[in-house]
Amino acid sequence: MFNLKVYVLRLGHRPMRDKRITTHVALTARAFGASGFILAGIHDVNVVKSVEKVCSAWGSSGFKVISGVDPFKYIREWKDDGGLVVHLTMYGVHVDDVINELRALNCDLLVVVGAEKVPRIIYELADYNIAIGHQPHSEVAALAVFLDRLFEGRELHFIYPDAKIRIVPSKKGKVVIRHGQ
């Protein structure tokens, strides 16, 4: 979508409990301009299928979905390749204090979002620990607002060239165009 490559890595997924939240994280990654989503640790076919279904209908524009990787290995390799690692956590530095600096670096970004408990080593490995405010809320909300600030709202106007379905904005109803049907 943009020159900057941004991947989102989801940590600590528990299939029974987190299926829906993790799917929301992945769909938010896609809709807010990331180029890929990585589910760390466990492979969850339900999450992958849900996201791939959306990509197939609404367009993927090359959006990658990867599941079951070792997060520490992935993070280290990302850094070895010259990319930066951002960990979203309410304990971090306020997004408003770093977002311009981060954008100006113009590096590939791996955005790490955890579930409830994130191992201490992630805070150490991250180049930036960034807080979307210092209140408890949601990794879905945090990811959306982080990407919206990073891309300065442009991501919400992106048109997927390979979409089969498109929405025509409407004041009161649902207007949808289906291609190739």
Next chain:
Amino acid sequence: MFNLKVYVLRLGHRPMRDKRITTHVALTARAFGASGFILAGIHDVNVVKSVEKVCSAWGSSGFKVISGVDPFKYIREWKDDGGLVVHLTMYGVHVDDVINELRALNCDLLVVVGAEKVPRIIYELADYNIAIGHQPHSEVAALAVFLDRLFEGRELHFIYPDAKIRIVPSKKGKVVIRHGQ
């Protein structure tokens, strides 16, 4: 938090399936400057308890949590009292095309967020059907970005006077101040 009173009404909650997403919606409402959260239809003690626990520890600043109301009655009464109703839906008008107009109206807002299927009548009752982009993603992401745009990011700097726990922003770890302990 702000002069503008904003309440978030969650439609279509199914306790088994949606407990975590609905809790994330409620916590996002609180953390992004809303004054209250209303769970429509069913009463779910688990969601209410989770949000009240956060309010107790992190401050509520008067944040209201209401569960089990009739959504249509609530929406009609909100409108009768002179408030506006905003429904977040990917089929609506792009947020960038209405947010300034909406903010300038300076009215109390009821922000309606649905689960998968939202009855047609909601589109009719809403004064504004607003899309946070026209891609499928997440009601949690949509709510966060809507409120962030509405309050122009000021909400992420709000300090809760009644908080027992506060975070001190940190580059690498977790620094927390606990009051009254």
